[in-house]
Amino acid sequence: MDRLGGQLGRLCDVVGVDPAAPVELLSGILGEHGSRPLSAPPAWPSGVADDHTPVEFSLAYNETEPPALRILAEVLAPVPGVAENMAATYEFLHRHARRYGLSTTRLDKVRDLFTVDRPQGGFGIWISLVFRAGRRPEFKVYLNPEVAGVENAPELVETALLRLGLDSAYGSMLSRTIRPGELGRLDRLTFFALDLHEGPQARVKLYLSHHDAGPDDVARAAAVVDGVDPAEVADFCSRSGRTARFDGRPLVGSYTIVEGSDHPAGYSIYVPIRDYVDDDQGARGRVLPLLGRYRFDPAVLDRAIAAVSDRRLTGGVGLLAHVSLRLGPPRPGMTVYLSSEAYRVTPPRTLSVPA
Ligand code: TRP
Numbered sequence: 590m591d592r593l594g595g596q597l598g599r600l601c602d603v604v605g606v607d608p609a610a611p612v613e614l615l616s617g618i619l620g621e622h623g624s625r626p627l628s629a630p631p632a633w634p635s636g637v638a639d640d641h642t643p644v645e646f647s648l649a650y651n652e653t654e655p656p657a658l659r660i661l662a663e664v665l666a667p668v669p670g671v672a673e674n675m676a677a678t679y680e681f682l683h684r685h686a687r688r689y690g691l692s693t694t695r696l697d698k699v700r701d702l703f704t705v706d707r708p709q710g711g712f713g714i715w716i717s718l719v720f721r722a723g724r725r726p727e728f729k730v731y732l733n734p735e736v737a738g739v740e741n742a743p744e745l746v747e748t749a750l751l752r753l754g755l756d757s758a759y760g761s762m763l764s765r766t767i768r769p770g771e772l773g774r775l776d777r778l779t780f781f782a783l784d785l786h787e788g789p790q791a792r793v794k795l796y797l798s799h800h801d802a803g804p805d806d807v808a809r810a811a812a813v814v815d816g817v818d819p820a821e822v823a824d825f826c827s828r829s830g831r832t833a834r835f836d837g838r839p840l841v842g843s844y845t846i847v848e849g850s851d852h853p854a855g856y857s858i859y860v861p862i863r864d865y866v867d868d869d870q871g872a873r874g875r876v877l878p879l880l881g882r883y884r885f886d887p888a889v890l891d892r893a894i895a896a897v898s899d900r901r902l903t904g905g906v907g908l909l910a911h912v913s914l915r916l917g918p919p920r921p922g923m924t925v926y927l928s929s930e931a932y933r934v935t936p937p938r939t940l941s942v943p944a
Pocket of ligand 1: 636637638639645661838841859861911926
């Protein structure tokens with residue numbers, strides 16, 4: 590907790606957010622594991638970050654307001670396990686519902702679908718918290734569509750969307766998004782995400798991971814969303830990844846689905862930049878020009894990096910974990926994901942790709 594709390598407090602300073610609520614929420618997420626020494630192995634092999642830290646930070650730039658600070662986290666049960674962590678997450682949300690004005694109406698409609706006797710995959714539910722200056726934190730949940738087995742994921746998602754009254758575009762969208770025959774193989778349903786607030790802006794986001802894909806594949810996936818320029822998505826992947834095949838960690842795309850429309854309203858692409866650079870210096874060197882392209886202030890990123898780490902950027906890889914581009918409402922922009930590296934720094938290496 591000391592390391593994560595320190596990082597979070599300093600990140601709050603960078604974006605002008607009062608650290609009191611964020612730090613308290615972080616402590617609730619870690620539960621009694623917050624007092625574990627970092628020299629002990631992780632209490633649970635969380636997939637949130639490469640070194641199993643159950644928390645990942647991100648800095649979300651957008652066009653209309655100052656950057657927001659976010660955390661992605663897995664709530665850990667006292668004795669962690671997939672089902673146990675799920676139960677602890679629901680309890681955590683329940684505990685904070687009133688104070689933060691959370692609405693679980695939509696989550697309650699689908700929750701049972703994701704609650705199975707023998708959960709598969711490494712997680713059942715993750716959460717994210719978004720902190721913006723002067724506002725209450727916003728909460729989101731990420732459910733695992735493959736929790737009842739990879740082969741059952743498409744139907745599970747379809748049922749969940751139906752229950753939320755959002756089914757109409759799903760089937761045709763999916764068939765145009767994935768590569769033929771690859772659903773459940775190279776193209777995987779990764780997260781089914783819900784905003785925990787009411788209102789016309791409340792979203793469902795469906796995430797697909799495209800293993801061994803190229804910028805052209807995600808351009809095709811993005812093309813199903815009106816108003817999104819597929820070439821822009823492909824270009825973002827090429828500039829951040831500098832490879833024709835993302836054969837390390839996969840490219841991930843997400844579709845934003847809002848009520849009252851049978852077409853997705855937005856698309857985001859997430860590039861796991863850490864697998865395509867030698868070190869974090871290289872990652873920063875690619876992210877800064879992208880920020881410049883979208884007219885975002887690079888100095889904020891450098892302050893955020895300094896808030897989480899004082900190591901040399903050439904001394905490891907993965908501090909900058911992902912970089913993403915959000916297209917369409919509610920807030921187009923770019924997000925840079927920052928690892929805590931609480932347990933481990935991945936050593937730098939030399940890839941046979943251009944710097
Ligand atoms: N660590 C996981 C991964 O890299 C999950 C994850 C964390 C993730 N942050 C993310 C996935 C941002 C996509 C985008 O896949």
